[in-house]
Amino acid sequence: MNYWLVKSEPSVWSWEQQVAKGAKGEAWTGVRNHSAKLFMMQMKKGDRAFFYHSNEGKEIVGIVDIIREHYPDPTDKTGKFVCVDIKADKPLKTPVTLETLKHDKRFADMALIKLSRLSVQPVTTDEWKAICKMGGL
DNA sequence: GCCAACGTTGGC
């Protein structure tokens, strides 16, 4: 199983909206970056991802499951990009903020910190476990 | 194929 992190601006698509979709999940569309696309193409059904709120909040608020592997993004007219379907699993008891991660040496190499514009990114098993613990899970 | 100009993202 692999771990990931996906970003969304809450004003565009929030964790609350994702939760409201329930087990049916929702297509994670609109990614228009090739690095992010490559990561999405590596996602397998059953992989898990952190759901991060960018701009407002700037914190990891929950965990989602990948429920459908990559397929062409229906919102992309060029047909070049892909999306996956995700469903909300559970929220972190305590959201983990970017601020917290930046001040912890263990996360100095995280893509979230080093490549702040990358909207879909891998998370190592160690990072995953540490963040879950910090989030109260 | 290089690179300047421009657009977008996201932290501050």
Add this chain to the structure above:
DNA sequence: GCCAACGTTGGC
């Protein structure tokens, strides 16, 4: 609202 980082576009 600003700006740094980075991706994309288009002229040459």
